[in-house]
Amino acid sequence: MPSILVTGGCGFIGSNFIRLALSEDCSFLKDNGFDKIINLDALTYAGNPANLSDLEGDSRYQFVHANILDQALIEELLQDEDVMALAHFAAESHVDRSIDGPEPFIETNVTGTLRLLEAAKKRWLSLNEEKQAVFRFLHVSTDEVYGSLSKEDPAFCETTPYAPNSPYSASKASSDFLVRAYHHTYGMPVVTTNCSNNYGPYQFPEKLIPLVILNALDGKALPIYGDGKNIRDWLFVEDHAWGIMDALQKGALGETYCIGGRSEMENIQIVKRICALLDELAPISENPNVESGKIAKYEDLIKYVKDRPGHDRRYAINCDYIEEKCGWSPRETFDTGIKKTVEWYLANKQWCKDITDGNYARERLGNS
Ligand code: NAD
Ligand code: TDX
Numbered sequence: 001m002p003s004i005l006v007t008g009g010c011g012f013i014g015s016n017f018i019r020l021a022l023s024e025d026c027s028f029l030k031d032n033g034f035d036k037i038i039n040l041d042a043l044t045y046a047g048n049p050a051n052l053s054d055l056e057g058d059s060r061y062q063f064v065h066a067n068i069l070d071q072a073l074i075e076e077l078l079q080d081e082d083v084m085a086l087a088h089f090a091a092e093s094h095v096d097r098s099i100d101g102p103e104p105f106i107e108t109n110v111t112g113t114l115r116l117l118e119a120a121k122k123r124w125l126s127l128n129e130e131k132q133a134v135f136r137f138l139h140v141s142t143d144e145v146y147g148s149l150s151k152e153d154p155a156f157c158e159t160t161p162y163a164p165n166s167p168y169s170a171s172k173a174s175s176d177f178l179v180r181a182y183h184h185t186y187g188m189p190v191v192t193t194n195c196s197n198n199y200g201p202y203q204f205p206e207k208l209i210p211l212v213i214l215n216a217l218d219g220k221a222l223p224i225y226g227d228g229k230n231i232r233d234w235l236f237v238e239d240h241a242w243g244i245m246d247a248l249q250k251g252a253l254g255e256t257y258c259i260g261g262r263s264e265m266e267n268i269q270i271v272k273r274i275c276a277l278l279d280e281l282a283p284i285s286e287n288p289n290v291e292s293g294k295i296a297k298y299e300d301l302i303k304y305v306k307d308r309p310g311h312d313r314r315y316a317i318n319c320d321y322i323e324e325k326c327g328w329s330p331r332e333t334f335d336t337g338i339k340k341t342v343e344w345y346l347a348n349k350q351w352c353k354d355i356t357d358g359n360y361a362r363e364r365l366g367n368s
Helices: 012-021 028-032 049-055 071-080 095-100 103-125 129-134 167-186 208-217 237-250 267-281 320-326 334-347 349-356 359-365
Strands: 003-007 036-041 061-065 083-088 136-142 190-195 222-225 231-233 256-259 264-266 302-305
Touching: 003 012, 012 036, 012 049, 012 237, 028 237, 036 071, 049 061, 071 083, 071 103, 083 103, 083 237, 095 103, 095 167, 103 136, 103 167, 136 167, 136 237, 167 190, 190 237, 208 222, 208 267, 208 334, 222 267, 231 267, 237 256, 237 320, 256 320, 264 267, 267 302, 267 334, 334 349, 349 359
Parallel strands: 003 036, 003 083, 036 061, 083 136, 136 190, 190 256, 222 302
Antiparallel strands: 231 264
């Protein structure tokens, strides 16, 4: 009964990946001969089991509450569950948190990836030649490892030299190098993806887009770091999930693939776009959280605040290579993706409330 192990599947991108892979219009499991997806997650502050509560009872899905640092447990799991592929999402993922405290980023992103690679190597070496040829370790990384671009620079691509600037991106760069080394040294069948900023349903509201949506609905300030002109290349999360499936199935061993949304935008443009959508979909006049007459439109909540230390100016991804080699391209434009995203947050107020109230964490710890 071959299976695929997903790490960090209770987070934002991992949960979207699992849901999509198990959805009716996706033949990923069948095409690859997997009987189930095992989701291994430590349930840190960013891991929310509610992100996948709709899969409860689905025999093709299994949750394991564990840390990627627990190599012995993972070795056993890979063997017992006949794991033939790993998709490694688990990470500490928020740049601001890495600036406040880099230690967990080194533990999970660097040491955790090393432990996972070691466990995967053991499993891979235990297989016969035929099975070794189909085994895969897919490492999910970020465009932030390439550093910062000026407005005139060409977009990042697979050959751009690494120049990480934050403790977060330095830890992800280290993990990328470990994955590369396991291929070069031991011949491990790895594929790495480096993608741009994701957005969409189930994103934890510490990141720009969900933070702005929820703050606006609560009538709170919308904090813009610095001058608001930093540029990110926005990718709808389901497009990223499709890209990972394509890279897993069609990617060359030891290769890296850049995944981006071809949607470069300044932060201030993003925030204004969200505000305009909210004006349309959740008018201030009908919002009980906004004191009547205090503001006329959501944009009035924008507040410029102190810049993030070492704030990278611009990220952009050239995704020609994965398009050419794996036949992937983004399906959503920023306009369609952001509309779906805002609508999802409006339709899932309880999910948002449980996070902002901390209920999801209390339930997880069993003391609600
Ligand atoms: P997230 O913070 O939403 O989720 C991370 C998940 O990993 C959580 O469920 C958490 O509980 C789990 N986790 C953390 N430490 C763990 C550990 N030691 N053992 C087991 N599980 C652990 O992150 P995300 O935004 O979904 O990002 C997923 C991956 O994609 C990360 O590797 C990140 O670097 C990468 N990435 C994210 C973006 C983005 O825009 N969010 C962009 C590019 C790359
Ligand atoms: O309150 C805010 N105000 C603000 O101006 C926040 C939270 C962010 N910002 C700015 C900082 C960035 O320029 O918005 C931009 C996006 O910030 P984040 O959402 O924190 O994302 P970023 O730092 O770009 O990193 C994201 O993309 C790459 C993910 O968090 C990473 O995990 C991924 O690797």
